[in-house]
Amino acid sequence: METIAPTLDPPVDTLPDAVRIAPQDDVAIALRALDAGETIAVAGQVVTLIDSVGRGHKFALRPIAAGEPVRRYGWPVGGATQAIAAGNHVHSHNLRTNLKVEEPYSFVPLSTGDRAPSETRWRFDGYRRADGSVGTRNEIWVIPTVGCVARTAERIAKQAGDRHAGRVDAVLAFPHPLGCSQLGDDLDGTARLLAALASNPNAGGVLLIGLGCEENQLAALLERIPSERRDRVRSVGAQISADEYAAAESAIDALVAIAAQDRRETVDIGALRLGLKCGGSDGLSGITANPLIGRAADVVTAAGGQAILTEIPEIFGAERLLMQRAADEPVFDALVALVNRFKRYFIDHGEPISENPSPGNVAGGITTLEEKSLGAVQKGGHATVTDVLAYGETLRRPGLTLLEAPGNDAVSTTALAAAGATMTLFSTGRGTPLGSPIPTLKLATNHDLARRKPGWIDFDAAQVLDDGLDATTDVLMARICAIASGEPARNELNDERDIAIWKRGVTL
Missing domain, CATH: 3.40.50 (Rossmann fold)
Incomplete structure (x- = not known):
């Protein structure tokens, strides 16, 4: 059984008060705040509300016994904790989860039809990258390896953004507090995330700035970036640079010179x-x-x-x-x-x-x-x-x-x-x-x-x-x-x- 998305086509002045999503559902969803005593027509039946029901909340379409599953989207969304009458508000006071930690799963695939690409009239103007991807932006991203140089990255990006305004879409820094005092899988997750971010097609160029003594070492992070992206990546080590701001300025100038040649094309x-x-x-x-x-x-x-x-x-x-x-x-x-x-x-x-x-x-x-x-x-x-x-x-x-x-x-x-x-x-x-x-x-x-x-x-x-x-x-x-x-x-x-x-x- 699949979830069923509603298709609602009434004109605005005849909108229903509530909607039942799937034919099997035991509840309807209020599309406006409803008062106790109101009589509501939904899905071909009429229900008089026993309780007031807020917009987005549920009310019962039929009597539901204690312990019985309650369906929305055609699937159970929990079990009734007490008897529920038609017109009752259905929420935390009378419905609870039935989720289990361990559940059996078996591969019973649905036919999803032809997966071949289909023709579409929708197009956009994007930036085609060397790896075949297409960006929606052409920006320079400044990514610190470690929280210790997060504010440094922000200052570098601000200065470069002012300097290169109009040549690229933006120069942005993405500060974070991690990259040091981490071990094992936790450190690996940080490094993988930052390297992946540096590979996003919206980045026309990336400056990685490291401190030098952190666990998330700059050289190792660079190695994680795919080779076809590395011509758009520069790096600065703050501890080994005589002036990290001057080094970053030079690196970003070089990246902007490359990215400024990029042009949008219709795709x-x-x-x-x-x-x-x-x-x-x-x-x-x-x-x-x-x-x-x-x-x-x-x-x-x-x-x-x-x-x-x-x-x-x-x-x-x-x-x-x-x-x-x-x-x-x-x-x-x-x-x-x-x-x-x-x-x-x-x-x-x-x-x-x-x-x-x-x-x-x-x-x-x-x-x-x-x-x-x-x-x-x-x-x-x-x-x-x-x-x-x-x-x-x-x-x-x-x-x-x-x-x-x-x-x-x-x-x-x-x-x-x-x-x-x-x-x-x-x-x-x-x-x-x-x-x-x-x-x-x-x-x-x-x-x-x-x-x-x-x-x-x-x-x-x-x-x-x-x-x-x-x-x-x-x-x-x-x-x-x-x-x-x-x-x-x-x-x-x-x-x-x-x-x-x-x-x-x-x-x-």
Whole structure:
């Protein structure tokens, strides 16, 4: 059974009060705040509300016995902890997770149709790189190996940005606190992430600046960068330089001289590498923004492009939907291993695997992790899952890739950029200003957020409720192509261009 994205096509003045997503569902989702006593028509039946129900929250369409599963998206999102009457609010007081630590998985693939690239009318103007990738930006990135020179990197980038204004799209520093006092796999993860970030197609040039005595040694980091990218990489060691600022200035001048020769050219949408992300989700995320992002992912992958889905703890309870779309058994096995490894990560730290959703998610109407996950995986559309990457690895195949990273917004958006995404679509029901090294388009799940926070939001995905999913997909794709061609996203206008590295080990 697949999740079913709603297709809502009523005119704006006849919008329903609530929506049932799948025919099997036991609940409907309020599209506005509903009062107790209201009679609501939904999916061909009439329900009189016993409780008041907030926008994005659920109410029962039929009586549900204690212990019975409760379905949304056609799948169980938990079990009833008490008897629930038709018209009752269904939330944390009467619904609990049914997630288990150990679950059996078997490879039962779905037919996903022809995977060959399809023709598309969507194009954008991007920067073609020597390795065949295409960037949506042509920037100089200054990346410190260690936190000790993080502020140095910022000062270098600021001076160079002023000096070379207009010659490249931007000169940016990405400070972080790690690179020293780390050991083993934790140190390796930091080094892999930074080397992968330095290989992103949006970087027309990269300056790596090290201190000299850190564990994350500059020479070793350079060796991790693919050879076809190294002509666009320079390095400065602060301790061995008589003047690290003068050395950095010379290095960046040389990089700008190369990058300034790059020109945008028109390419098919299949050249886009699309990161898929949600944060501050609410009960409408799985109805508006996430299915819309899934449509965009389908357009890109159908054209031979690449989309990346991460936040692995936020697929718990919905992982089978992705496993049954695995291209082959090795991909299925890799996805099973990734899910089980992440569950073990929680267990080894003495934490339950179902502690997500966050307080903001709950306030927005999401009750269990299964419910959150079933909404979150809508961002992957219906594309075949062609690859599974460990944290810090980079894209290898067209199609939908699953990437190891936690749900934390800053860590996961950084991981998407390091994997090679050149743009990220980020759905949010509560709102956040956070950005990443690449254009990070915020899609509001509801009209209210889009109206209240126009400085944060790039696209009002609640248009799905007004105009339908097909029409809104066309509007979103036009916006994606415009931003991929150079129009700034809100995170760029607001200078929200940060990174965060996933630290998993001890600190010395």
